[in-house]
Amino acid sequence: xxxxxxxxxxxxxxxxxxxxxxxxxxxxxxxxxxxxxxxxxxxxxxxxxxxxxxxxxxxxxxxxxxxxxxxxxxxxxxxxxxxxxxxxxxxxxxxxxxxxxxxxxxxxxxxxxxxxxxxxxxxxxxxxxxxxxxxxxxxxxxxxxxxxxxxxxxxxxxxxxxxxxxxxxxxxxxxxxxxxxxxxxxxxxxxxxxxxxxxxxxxxxxxxxxxxxxxxxxxxxxxxxxxxxxxxxxxxxxxxxxxxxxxxxxxxxxxxxxxxxxxxxxxxxxxxxxxxxxxxxxxxxxxxxxxxxxxxxxxxxxxxxxxxxxxxxxxxxxxxxxxxxxxxxxxxxxxxxxxxxxxxxxxxxxxxxxxxxxxxxxxxxxxxxxxxxxxx
Amino acid sequence: xxxxxxxxxxxxxxxxxxxxxxxxxxxxxxxxxxxxxxxxxxxxxxxxxxxxxxxxxxxxxxxxxxxxxxxxxxxxxxxxxxxxxxxxxxxxxxxxxxxxxxxxxxxxxxxxxxxxxxxxxxxxxxxxxxxxxxxxxxxxxxxxxxxxxxxxxxxxxxxxxxxxxxxxxxxxxxxxxxxxxxxxxxxxxxxxxxxxxxxxxxxxxxxxxxxxxxxxxxxxxxxxxxxxxxxxxxxxxxxxxxxxxxxxxxxxxxxxxxxxxxxxxxxx
Numbered sequence: 001x002x003x004x005x006x007x008x009x010x011x012x013x014x015x016x017x018x019x020x021x022x023x024x025x026x027x028x029x030x031x032x033x034x035x036x037x038x039x040x041x042x043x044x045x046x047x048x049x050x051x052x053x054x055x056x057x058x059x060x061x062x063x064x065x066x067x068x069x070x071x072x073x074x075x076x077x078x079x080x081x082x083x084x085x086x087x088x089x090x091x092x093x094x095x096x097x098x099x100x101x102x103x104x105x106x107x108x109x110x111x112x113x114x115x116x117x118x119x120x121x122x123x124x125x126x127x128x129x130x131x132x133x134x135x136x137x138x139x140x141x142x143x144x145x146x147x148x149x150x151x152x153x154x155x156x157x158x159x160x161x162x163x164x165x166x167x168x169x170x171x172x173x174x175x176x177x178x179x180x181x182x183x184x185x186x187x188x189x190x191x192x193x194x195x196x197x198x199x200x201x202x203x204x205x206x207x208x209x210x211x212x213x214x215x216x217x218x219x220x221x222x223x224x225x226x227x228x229x230x231x232x233x234x235x236x237x238x239x240x241x242x243x244x245x246x247x248x249x250x251x252x253x254x255x256x257x258x259x260x261x262x263x264x265x266x267x268x269x270x271x272x273x274x275x276x277x278x279x280x281x282x283x284x285x286x287x288x289x290x291x292x293x294x295x296x297x298x299x300x301x302x303x304x305x306x307x308x309x310x311x312x313x314x315x316x317x318x319x320x321x322x323x324x325x326x327x328x329x330x331x332x333x334x335x336x337x338x339x340x341x342x343x344x345x346x347x348x349x350x351x352x353x354x355x356x357x358x359x360x361x362x363x364x365x366x367x368x369x370x371x372x373x374x375x376x
Numbered sequence: 377x378x379x380x381x382x383x384x385x386x387x388x389x390x391x392x393x394x395x396x397x398x399x400x401x402x403x404x405x406x407x408x409x410x411x412x413x414x415x416x417x418x419x420x421x422x423x424x425x426x427x428x429x430x431x432x433x434x435x436x437x438x439x440x441x442x443x444x445x446x447x448x449x450x451x452x453x454x455x456x457x458x459x460x461x462x463x464x465x466x467x468x469x470x471x472x473x474x475x476x477x478x479x480x481x482x483x484x485x486x487x488x489x490x491x492x493x494x495x496x497x498x499x500x501x502x503x504x505x506x507x508x509x510x511x512x513x514x515x516x517x518x519x520x521x522x523x524x525x526x527x528x529x530x531x532x533x534x535x536x537x538x539x540x541x542x543x544x545x546x547x548x549x550x551x552x553x554x555x556x557x558x559x560x561x562x563x564x565x566x567x568x569x570x571x572x573x574x575x576x577x578x579x580x581x582x583x584x585x586x587x588x589x590x591x592x593x594x595x596x597x598x599x600x601x602x603x604x605x606x607x608x609x610x611x612x613x614x615x616x617x618x619x620x621x622x623x624x625x626x627x628x629x630x631x632x633x634x635x636x637x638x639x640x641x642x643x644x
Contacts, residue, residue, distance in 0.1 A: 077543060097547040110544035114562045123558070124548040176548050 028053045028180060028212050029074065034083035035236075036069050043069040045236030046083070051180075051214060056206050057241075058215040058223035060259065061233030067216040068184060070233070074214065075104040075182050087179065103178035105186045109169040111157045117143070117168050118153035124176035142171040146205070163194050170202075174209070183215040187222065199225050220259050224248070232256045253374050257300040264301040264344055268373070270294075276373070280341070285316040286371040297373045303334060303347035305370035308354075308362050315365025319344065323360045326353075337364060404620065411614030418608060429610035430618075439599075439615060445511050446580055446595045453518045453579040457526045458572045464523065465530035465567070470537065483524045494521060495588030502589065509591030517589035518579045525578060526571040533567025566634055573630045577623055 027050035036044040044066040051057050061067045072078040073085065076097035085092050092100060103124075112120050121139040122130075130138070140150055146167040152160070157168055166186060173181055183202075187195045203226045206213050217223055223230045224244040231241035232255070240252040251257035254265060267279040268286070276299070278284050286299050309315055321339025328334075333353045337344040344364055356362065378386075410418055411433075414426035433439055467473070468480055486494065498517045502509055541563070545555045561568075583597035590598060596619050603612045 075547060077547070097543070098549050098551065102547075104544070104547050106540055106544055108538065108540055110538070110540045112541060112545075112559060112563075123545070123550075126558070127549045127551075127554060172548070 026053045028088060030086045032084040034080045034085060036073060037081045042236050047238050049238060049241060054210050054212055056213040056226060056228045058227035059231045059233055060217055060220050060223045062218060065233040066236040067233050071182050071184055071216050075102055076100045101179040103173040103176045104182040105169050105173050107184045107186060109165055111165055111168055113158050117155045117157050120157050120168055121171045121175050142175050146171045162190050166198055180212045185217045202226060232259060251374055254298050257374060262345055266299045268299050269296055285368040286373055287369050289373045293373050293375055297375060300372045300374055301366050301370055303345040306346040306364050306366045307348060309365040313365050316368040317366050319364045323356055323358050323362060325358050407613045408617040411610050411617050413610050429614045433611045433614045442594055442596050442599050445593055449511055449515050450576045450579040452515050453522055454572050454575040457519055457523045457575040458568060460523050461526035461530050461571055462568060464527040465534045468527060469531040469534035483527055486521050487524050491584035495585045499588040509589050511590055511593040514586050514590035517585040518582055522575050522578050526575045529571040529574050530567045533564050537563060580623060
């Protein structure tokens with residue numbers, strides 16, 4: 001294919017079936033200082049990441065954060081302005097989409113409207129001139145894999161429901177037999193219930209196939225459910241990448257913390273004895289700071305780690321206030337509490353709330369380990 | 377329940393539609409009837425009906441040549457104009473390139489240019505470069521006017537084409553040629569088909585361009601005109617009717633093909 005080898009040590013030439021058996025630690029995709037500039041706007045501004053064999057990595061970010069541009073570069077539909085993208089050690093910066101062993105499931109799915117379900121799935125096989133009978137046999141296998149009934153083979157693809165179209169698009173991508181599958185938020189147009197079902201199926205499919213998945217979405221919830229690792233993008237940069245657990249418990253910045261929804265945040269300063277004080281003077285006990293934290297920082301406390309306390313408490317931080325409003329979240333309740341100048345959000349189980357309503361005076365408590373210091 | 381005003385509105389729509397259809401088709405009907413007159417001269421009401429002039433028209437060697445000329449020109453114009461218009465339409469509506477806006481405007485120009493003037497201009501131009509006008513030059517003249525029209529017809533279809541389909545096909549390993557054959561052409565097929573019908577009918581019925589640029593060769597509209605100016609016989613309305621009927625048949629057949637294709641797709 002005329003591709004330059006830049007790191008022969010990582011390169012190997014095995015066949016498709018062995019992918020699942022390979023050690024998980026080898027990076028299948030490596031991005032080094034990848035940038036993409038349109039005019040004088042850097043859509044992607046220096047991304048460094050290794051994606052390991054068989055991983056399910058999700059990149060989340062608000063619209064305009066550069067995640068789609070990043071994905072299009074990985075899929076070969078855009079060439080990076082600078083930096084390197086390597087696939088199994090082979091530089092693929094300028095390898096076009098049709099020459100890459102990767103496949104993108106588009107947001108619009110891009111199903112061929114004039115073809116049947118079967119013809120759509122067979123398309124990559126037809127490109128490779130697989131005989132018709134063999135194509136059909138394999139298309140039916142892929143249909144079973146994504147749980148589409150056999151009689152859909154001859155069905156007009158435009159007459160399928162939203163969920164069925166997703167499955168067709170997935171089966172078609174698998175029929176290409178790519179090393180890496182990319183997903184450009186294909187579930188975003190579906191209703192909540194169906195989305196939940198397909199998220200689970202996608203994760204199962206990832207496990208069963210052993211392929212590497214790179215998924216982008218603006219929904220952190222979607223990312224958390226499915227992925228081995230989550231990367232958070234903002235303004236063309238990867239702010240943080242880690243397991244869902246790490247992203248949730250140790251957000252690197254306020255931006256990452258707030259991506260989950262509303263949080264309580266306090267600007268804080270370091271005191272002479274190495275502790276922390278709120279910018280407006282109140283004392284606060286926080287989790288140990290990382291090395292990257294300077295003299296001023298922000299403390300993040302998630303609403304669900306705060307609780308209401310009555311009587312003596314072991315909570316490291318205590319604040320009294322008055323409930324301003326309450327919101328029902330189903331099994332949980334969210335309270336807006338005014339204390340002095342500040343507004344606190346407290347989320348507790350419905351049973352633990354004990355029927356608190358607006359106007360009640362309460363004491364909020366939270367522990368030091370839940371007060372996370374982040375840089376700004 | 378319908379209100380009074382809804383009933384009024386519906387009655388009005390019916391009456392108006394009837395009037396428009398009547399006003400449009402009455403002259404054509406009169407022309408058709410004139411071809412069925414036994415009398416040599418054009419006159420109304422028709423006293424004796426006969427199929428004599430239809431028979432004469434069909435038997436006439438001169439008219440067979442005319443039909444051959446018109447058919448040949450229309451066929452070549454259809455093939456060539458669809459070829460150019462297909463790629464023109466992609467440039468018009470699919471791709472973003474420098475100069476696209478200028479192209480979009482420039483291509484409209486021949487359509488707005490009065491055809492007799494366009495015909496005369498082309499004739500002068502053919503003379504200037506020393507080409508004798510014949511049916512071949514008429515083909516060129518027709519193309520100047522018809523390619524832009526067909527480009528616009530196909531461009532309408534191209535506007536509704538989702539370019540990510542081509543991107544997806546490419547991503548699945550397909551080459552440019554394979555994508556054109558398997559994705560682009562089949563999806564744009566209805567637009568190409570209607571473009572081809574347009575091309576054929578516009579060429580088949582074109583008079584002003586043929587008048588100036590066909591030289592000694594004659595086409596059906598050209599012959600009809602010359603016979604109306606001098607040497608009228610009921611062969612004129614008879615041939616006119618036949619020409620109209622064949623064009624209408626072609627249109628209906630085209631519509632039928634598209635309908636069958638759509639239905640087949642829907643029933644899958």
